Amino acid sequence: MSSVPGAEATVEAANAAYYAAFEARDLDAMAEVWERSDRVAVTHPGWPTLHGWPRVAGSWDAIFANTAFIQFVLTDEAVHVSGTTAWVTCDENILQAGGSREGGEDLAELQGGLVAATNVFVFDDGRWRMVLHHGSPVAPGESESDAHGEDAS
Amino acid sequence: MSSVPGAEATVEAANAAYYAAFEARDLDAMAEVWERSDRVAVTHPGWPTLHGWPRVAGSWDAIFANTAFIQFVLTDEAVHVSGTTAWVTCDENILQAGGSREGGEDLAELQGGLVAATNVFVFDDGRWRMVLHHGSPVAPGESESDAHGEDAS
Numbered sequence: 152m153s154s155v156p157g158a159e160a161t162v163e164a165a166n167a168a169y170y171a172a173f174e175a176r177d178l179d180a181m182a183e184v185w186e187r188s189d190r191v192a193v194t195h196p197g198w199p200t201l202h203g204w205p206r207v208a209g210s211w212d213a214i215f216a217n218t219a220f221i222q223f224v225l226t227d228e229a230v231h232v233s234g235t236t237a238w239v240t241c242d243e244n245i246l247q248a249g250g251s252r253e254g255g256e257d258l259a260e261l262q263g264g265l266v267a268a269t270n271v272f273v274f275d276d277g278r279w280r281m282v283l284h285h286g287s288p289v290a291p292g293e294s295e296s297d298a299h300g301e302d303a304s
Numbered sequence: 305m306s307s308v309p310g311a312e313a314t315v316e317a318a319n320a321a322y323y324a325a326f327e328a329r330d331l332d333a334m335a336e337v338w339e340r341s342d343r344v345a346v347t348h349p350g351w352p353t354l355h356g357w358p359r360v361a362g363s364w365d366a367i368f369a370n371t372a373f374i375q376f377v378l379t380d381e382a383v384h385v386s387g388t389t390a391w392v393t394c395d396e397n398i399l400q401a402g403g404s405r406e407g408g409e410d411l412a413e414l415q416g417g418l419v420a421a422t423n424v425f426v427f428d429d430g431r432w433r434m435v436l437h438h439g440s441p442v443a444p445g446e447s448e449s450d451a452h453g454e455d456a457s
Contacts, residue, residue: 192422194393194440197443198442199395229345231435233388234386234388236386238436240353269438271391283393285438287438287441
């Protein structure tokens with residue numbers, strides 16, 4: 152199978168555009184990142200999976216409306232390309248504050264958190280589009296050497 | 305791009321084989337499901353992402369050793385194929401009990417839980433191999449209409 156020229160770099164750029172849109176809380180920019188189709192899906196931390204662009208977009212609108220400030224520092228980013236599909240895993244080191252877009256930012260309310268993320272992209276019409284984002288909370292104090300079951304509780 | 309003949313059905317079978325290996329707590333069967341390479345990754349609920357087959361395999365060994373019984377009922381399964389890559393989203397409705405493989409099953413300890421899962425497969429040498437599993441706990445009482453931020457806390 153032919154691969155996309157310079158794929159890793161362009162996937163990494165698409166991944167960065169996703170986080171830039173999230174930090175800017177810009178729904179138009181977020182819509183540019185995604186493939187606006189029925190097959191897209193998003194799983195926000197603690198949420199059930201939402202399917203299809205209308206529900207995915209609705210979740211972004213709701214999250215942006217309830218986020219006064221959010222900043223991502225990505226670590227452990229790994230990009231893998233297989234043909235015209237790519238998946239990225241990374242750790243989202245998040246600093247955020249609640250409140251509305253219109254309200255003032257209350258820096259006293261800043262919270263940190265760690266989310267493990269999987270982002271899937273498909274190359275179409277000359278560019279990579281996100282088709283899936285899955286973020287899950289990493290329990291405080293968890294290290295890779297701990298052993299736990301596949302338990303939701 | 306040429307697609308894999310009958311792809312959706314064979315991806316669904318590969319996905320089912322993953323859960324069968326998990327229910328059987330069979331490391332050999334689980335190894336058959338996965339691509340045993342450096343690019344594979346697993347994110348168990350609440351865990352950080354583990355990279356590469358040795359660490360992924362180690363996590364299965366630890367989980368199987370601490371799981372006396374586990375049963376999955378999959379709902380809302382969606383299979384998407386793009387060339388020779390496929391991704392599956394599904395809800396894992398889990399019934400499980402702790403304890404060791406060697407110890408007896410204590411049915412009084414059965415716990416339920418809901419995990420949102422993303423599974424990625426790559427077609428190679430005539431079959432689909434899992435390259436990524438990401439499972440995340442769905443908070444009790446969460447519905448798709450709730451609005452929450454991308455917060456790990």
